[in-house]
Amino acid sequence: MIEHTCRIRVRYAESDQMQFAHHSNYIVWFEAARIELLRAIGVNYAQMEQGGYLLPVLEVCAQYLKPARFDDELHITARIAEKPRAKCRIGYEVKTDYQLICSGHSLHGFINAQGKAIRPPGAFVQAVEKYFTSSRD
Amino acid sequence: MIEHTCRIRVRYAESDQMQFAHHSNYIVWFEAARIELLRAIGVNYAQMEQGGYLLPVLEVCAQYLKPARFDDELHITARIAEKPRAKCRIGYEVKTDYQLICSGHSLHGFINAQGKAIRPPGAFVQAVEKYFTSSRD
Amino acid sequence: MIEHTCRIRVRYAESDQMQFAHHSNYIVWFEAARIELLRAIGVNYAQMEQGGYLLPVLEVCAQYLKPARFDDELHITARIAEKPRAKCRIGYEVKTDYQLICSGHSLHGFINAQGKAIRPPGAFVQAVEKYFTSSRD
Amino acid sequence: MIEHTCRIRVRYAESDQMQFAHHSNYIVWFEAARIELLRAIGVNYAQMEQGGYLLPVLEVCAQYLKPARFDDELHITARIAEKPRAKCRIGYEVKTDYQLICSGHSLHGFINAQGKAIRPPGAFVQAVEKYFTSSRD
Numbered sequence: 220m221i222e223h224t225c226r227i228r229v230r231y232a233e234s235d236q237m238q239f240a241h242h243s244n245y246i247v248w249f250e251a252a253r254i255e256l257l258r259a260i261g262v263n264y265a266q267m268e269q270g271g272y273l274l275p276v277l278e279v280c281a282q283y284l285k286p287a288r289f290d291d292e293l294h295i296t297a298r299i300a301e302k303p304r305a306k307c308r309i310g311y312e313v314k315t316d317y318q319l320i321c322s323g324h325s326l327h328g329f330i331n332a333q334g335k336a337i338r339p340p341g342a343f344v345q346a347v348e349k350y351f352t353s354s355r356d
Numbered sequence: 357m358i359e360h361t362c363r364i365r366v367r368y369a370e371s372d373q374m375q376f377a378h379h380s381n382y383i384v385w386f387e388a389a390r391i392e393l394l395r396a397i398g399v400n401y402a403q404m405e406q407g408g409y410l411l412p413v414l415e416v417c418a419q420y421l422k423p424a425r426f427d428d429e430l431h432i433t434a435r436i437a438e439k440p441r442a443k444c445r446i447g448y449e450v451k452t453d454y455q456l457i458c459s460g461h462s463l464h465g466f467i468n469a470q471g472k473a474i475r476p477p478g479a480f481v482q483a484v485e486k487y488f489t490s491s492r493d
Numbered sequence: 494m495i496e497h498t499c500r501i502r503v504r505y506a507e508s509d510q511m512q513f514a515h516h517s518n519y520i521v522w523f524e525a526a527r528i529e530l531l532r533a534i535g536v537n538y539a540q541m542e543q544g545g546y547l548l549p550v551l552e553v554c555a556q557y558l559k560p561a562r563f564d565d566e567l568h569i570t571a572r573i574a575e576k577p578r579a580k581c582r583i584g585y586e587v588k589t590d591y592q593l594i595c596s597g598h599s600l601h602g603f604i605n606a607q608g609k610a611i612r613p614p615g616a617f618v619q620a621v622e623k624y625f626t627s628s629r630d
Numbered sequence: 631m632i633e634h635t636c637r638i639r640v641r642y643a644e645s646d647q648m649q650f651a652h653h654s655n656y657i658v659w660f661e662a663a664r665i666e667l668l669r670a671i672g673v674n675y676a677q678m679e680q681g682g683y684l685l686p687v688l689e690v691c692a693q694y695l696k697p698a699r700f701d702d703e704l705h706i707t708a709r710i711a712e713k714p715r716a717k718c719r720i721g722y723e724v725k726t727d728y729q730l731i732c733s734g735h736s737l738h739g740f741i742n743a744q745g746k747a748i749r750p751p752g753a754f755v756q757a758v759e760k761y762f763t764s765s766r767d
Contacts (some may be wrong), residue, residue: 236508373645
């Protein structure tokens, strides 16, 4: 398993007239948390894209349990629970003061600049492999 | 069943460096399509909120089949397939030139300004009821 | 002078907890209005970019006179008052029900894909020239 | 003079198909930097709003000198150079690796929840006053 938590403060522009952080922003925060998770295991997503490997989102889901509000400091945990193969699934938990307010996941597949599905780059495979060494992985 | 289709042109600000419309925007477009569906059946969401009925998102999911790109004109269909009760589920399909590029759904529940779950307002119930008149609904 | 007005309805996601349309959205609406103005005079910005001509923003300003709110239908007028040369200045007026709520402008210069300042493409020059035919232009 | 610098990393969702951070995001970053400047001098903007004092934007301008790109870590300096009176002007500088890429300013005035212009709250006046003690202020 790979897990990483980052902090994001809710911006004013992210609030809505319901006085909540608008639900679409969680999708953006998931992405920010995902990129920080990759950085934490030595994968620089910006460089990976420059190398011709894109990792678009195939699916995203979020369950909203409690609202976040402007200026809340959120703890966003991204987690790869299963060894990525052709596709990579990442789970997310968003907490304020250690109360879970949102959970979700995203599903990804590597493509090249022409949009064709490709195998993950070697650097990515090596970076994630050491976290999934048990026989059942 | 209630169904309504609206058109949205992908804004430049909604593009990303992958040359795609960023996936978070679909969540915003779902919402725009949802509000137009409500308007089409005589429910003005802005007025409903002013009347103290909020309809926050409890869950949202999207599957991305093909990318949309800047300046594409999207046809976004919102659909209430089952009669709303305590919760209201809305499905979405996003098409460009009649090719499906994204599908998804959202789940909603009414709350009052204090955040307490409440029954839907009478005007909403009346507006949707006529679309679900068969005995099995 | 070249002038074009488009309509944009304020999205829920564009509202903020002050119950106003967040001021950053006007910058996005200016851009949408600018692209529609270009389309109206026969310039397809998406195709122009594919042809290697980018028109980044060098400067943007907005004065906010009155708030817009969720679900307001805005009339956004983009205007090129002076014949574009190396730089192109576009003015904007945002109205609700014919009341001016915001005015602004943006300044642009053409660059190529390598980021180098270049002359505008011939198709752009031809499209705008017919609107500035007097001797003093 | 009051000055405060915060760091913001450009999100993927903030990139556009020109491979730049879209220019509208700077307006959002200015706001984030403004709220951190206020926090640094002991003014919690969220609480100030709860107390009935809103500080909407009357004007915003930005000059874009060089592009920011996805994953760049930006240093955003907000600066109140003149003692705020009825209106408050804040200047901004955005840097990457100590190179200036954008400068701008915003202008604000206090209003109450009914939208009426009001004097700044005492806590705000006290917080800023100590930074402007010279006779010419």
